Amino acid sequence: MEADAIEAPTVTNGPAATHFIDGEWRSSRSGASFASLDPASGTAIGDVGAGDAHDVDAAVRAARAAFDERRWLAMPAPQRARIMFAIADGIEAALDQLAVNEVRENGMPLRLARATISNGAQAFRYFGGWIGKIHGQTGEMAAGDAFHAYTLKEPMGVAALIVPWNGPFMMACHKVAPALAAGCTVVLKPAEDTSLNTLHLARIATEAGVPAGVLNLVTGLGSVAGAALVEHPDVDKVSFTGSTPVGRQIVQASAGNFKRLSLELGGKSPVIVLDDADLDMAVPAIVAGIMTNSGQACVAGSRLYAQRGIYDRLIQAVSDAASRMVVGNGLDEATQMGPVISQKQLDRVLSYIDTGVAEGAELATGGKRCGDTGFFVEPTILSRAPADARVVREEIFGPVLSAMPFDDLDWAIRQANDTRYGLAGAVYTTSLDKAHRVARSVRAGNVWINCHSVQDFWLPFGGYKESGWGRERGAQGLDAFMETKSVVARLY
Structure with a gap:
């Protein structure tokens, strides 16, 4: 058309x-x-x-x-x-x-x-x-x-x-x-x-x-x-x-x-999921947090740290939800995710995915171009990405989530802060004290608890660091x- x-x-x-x-x-x-x-x-x-x-x-x-x-x-x-x-x-x-x-x-x-x-x-x-x-x-x-x-x-x-x-x-x-x-x-x-x-x-x-x-x-x-x-x-x-x-x-x-x-x-926003999280709430929010607008959002939750006890179950659920997304022309009311903005951006996103796999990440779902018309990329989940991989360190600006397991919350917070960016972050847990501990510890201008990218005009918006x-x-x-x-x- x-x-x-x-x-x-x-x-x-x-x-x-x-x-x-x-x-x-x-x-x-x-x-x-x-x-x-x-x-x-x-x-x-x-x-x-x-x-x-x-x-x-x-x-x-x-x-x-x-x-x-x-x-x-x-x-x-x-x-x-x-x-x-x-x-x-x-x-x-x-x-x-x-x-x-x-x-x-x-x-x-x-x-x-x-x-x-x-x-x-x-x-x-x-x-x-x-x-x-x-x-x-x-x-x-x-x-x-x-x-x-x-x-x-x-x-x-x-x-x-x-x-x-x-x-x-x-x-x-x-x-x-x-x-x-x-x-x-x-x-x-x-x-x-x-x-x-x-x-x-x-x-x-x-x-x-x-x-x-x-x-x-x-x-x-x-x-x-x-x-x-x-x-x-x-x-x-x-x-x-x-x-x-x-x-x-x-x-x-x-x-x-x-x-x-x-x-x-820019941003490279961390998402921390504790093993007591309500996954029925967390999974759709995590998927929306990275796939909305084809991942072309400065606050996209592109780094996922999940506690080891729920890691495999969470990655499976997030991958299943991502793979079910309807990708297509945005004028179709059924479409949930459209194309990236240009051929240049398409090439950039696909190159990052290839690099992520080459550097040791496991491809849980997606990873390819959709069709041969327009600039569509499959919703992509990379599991167990090394901490020093480019897909973990650099802003991709596409529908690509890099996930990593953790045992110790302090380690996860250190990893969340181990970035030159500081725009946003999110934490999913039913523990009130852990939720606010993460919110205070993550060095970012915006932190969401059990949600992602919920904003209002009276709330200031901006970032730390770069x-x-x-x-x-x-x-x-x-x-x-x-x-x-x-x-x-x-x-x-």
């Missing part, structure tokens, strides 16, 4: 007009474009403008002018909040079409796409609710009551938001919503593999009342448009979600004007787009 084209928003000046700058759709100044592919078929679904430094500069200039002219901040807080809520309403009104678009571009199952689009709408409601509640503090001065002192919370300025391909529309909402709530103006750069659906966010925001120049969007390659955006001297803040190596490049590129950074990077800097969501996610100013006035 050929992939249907994704209907783009109304454009003003020609093909691949996928840049939204200062309130209008534009083509790349160079005229260059590239095709966006449906990962379920490998066929083209639309053209994406290949933005470069010229297009990025135009977008940043528009955002700077909108910020300096206070086109957004000059609006009363209740009006800005209403616009944020209207964006949420607009997303929900288009939810079915946006979800179908997300499947065509990313490959995720339709059920998951609907959930992620809905979650994007919730981001605007949550952060819209913060507008009007942002305030500083006042207090007494040690110098005496001749002085009045207070703090102000002010937006950082122009925010560059760079989103990944594994949850493109939702991730864009998760960044745009707090940036706007804080009062910033925005240049959004979607991932090159998944740019088309994100265009609709700019359209919805404009229809809701966001002024021209406040929300701008540039498509293009990360190495070109993304790099130009990070290096631009008039960008004050960069929020990036993606790989740790690219995050490291952003740190270096941002040094020119000491841009403020939020980096949500999993990134800062937090998204919650009050900390809003504060990441703001500066604090101290003011002292002499009264007499």
Whole structure:
């Protein structure tokens, strides 16, 4: 089946007009474009403008002018909040079409796409609710009551938001919503593999009342448009979600004007299962924790440590559940797991599986490509993987779980922490003290007990170590787009 084209928003000046700058759709100044592919078929679904430094500069200039002219901040807080809520309403009104678009571009199952689009709408409601509640503090001065002192919370300025391909529309909402709530103006750069659906966010925001120049969007390659955006001297803040190596490049590129950074990077999340765990609860959660979105999730539970007394039974149950998953086109309602994003990612995942087996892991299930059309990988379980194997040490970003037995809980905790990442972890046990002992001991920004990847907007999200800097969501996610100013006035 050929992939249907994704209907783009109304454009003003020609093909691949996928840049939204200062309130209008534009083509790349160079005229260059590239095709966006449906990962379920490998066929083209639309053209994406290949933005470069010229297009990025135009977008940043528009955002700077909108910020300096206070086109957004000059609006009363209740009006800005209403616009944020209207964006949420607009997303929900288009939810079915946006979800179908997300499947065509990313490959995720339709059920998951609907959930992620809905979650994007919730981001605007949550952060819209913060507008009007942002305030500083006042207090007494040690110098005496001749002085009045207070703090102000002010937006950082122009925010560059760079989103990944594994949850493109939702991730864009998760960044745009707090940036706007804080009062910033925005240049959004979607991932090159998944740019088309994100265009609709700019359209919805404009229809809701966001002024021209406040929300701008540039498509293009990360190495070109993304790099130009990070290096631009008039960008004050960069929020990036993606790989740790690219995050490291952003740190270096941002040094020119000491841009403020939020980096949500890679993960290699451990899952510890004790022999007293409720396996009826644990097994489906473990499988979902690694197979959701074809394992293309930063919080994927990709390292499983199971106590030896239940190890064989657990691996058999997890393997059976994984092997029964329906793999196919995400537009089929029966599909539980879609393709990985690209041929490059397919080759990467299959290479890791081969390497894992060569390094001593046992293939419990899966391990091969599904079919010869699209980029499908079988749900894969590798058992008894050596601790130093690459499949245990490195982020695969695919539907591959590496499992290892343990006898001593302290050993399992040490292994869980023996990684350069620290984004997430999970523990399954009916023992209250052991559950919270693991939660306190695992060095990660997110730990789940008897569940996986259960999140809420009030909960800060981010990682330790090489999993990134800062937090998204919650009050900390809003504060990441703001500066604090101290003011002292002499009264007499």
